[in-house]
Amino acid sequence: EVRLVESGGGLIRPGGSLRLSCAASGFTVIGNHMNWVRQAPGKGLEWVSVIYSDGGTSYADSVKGRFTVSREYPKNTLDLQMNNLRVEDTAVYYCVRDPGRLGTHYYYYYMDVWGKGTTVTVSS
């Protein structure tokens, strides 16, 4: 069964650091584009970061320079190191797979497998 399970969320003070982890099963993290998507309370979805199958990374402007995405091949996990956290980073963080399928001109860039999410609360 294809599955993603996030962990590592919690309550943290502004300026603090937290590391989220996502365990994948039924497929390999390294063979897909892997994303983090977050949803603030009562708000919409916001893309946070991606690590592509070739190892390249990209980040939303709101987290650039503070968050780092990485993956571990033997463990088949995706991680998100979050530093200098702000109150506005409070959200449910989802680990999401993009299968990296090629369209006519570009990758499709869609997300077909979602974890249940882990909650990060940044508050003093």
Next chain:
Amino acid sequence: QSVLTQPPSVSGAPGQRITISCAGTSSNIGAGYDVHWYRQLPGTAPELLIYAYNTRPSGVPDRFSGSRSGTSASLAITGLQAEDEADFYCQSYDSSLSGYVFGTGTRVTVL
């Protein structure tokens, strides 16, 4: 930050057809990147509903369909059912942001 614009809410009676629009720009939908749709039931994670404008994953009924026109896309739901009450999001890729972008989200209410 949402760069794709959706109406905040759409409603319809059971059995009716509704559409949800998704307006983009020349750096995402207008640049040729595909549009995908997700459904989020209350208290749950989003799930893929349609990808590449109008392709349904296994298990998604054909009551759901997508289309594109210029820098916009639309999701249509026919034969509206009570279980369709949810939040719907469009998503694409943006070349100027070098990342994925989501729509602002639309809440569907069945009257």
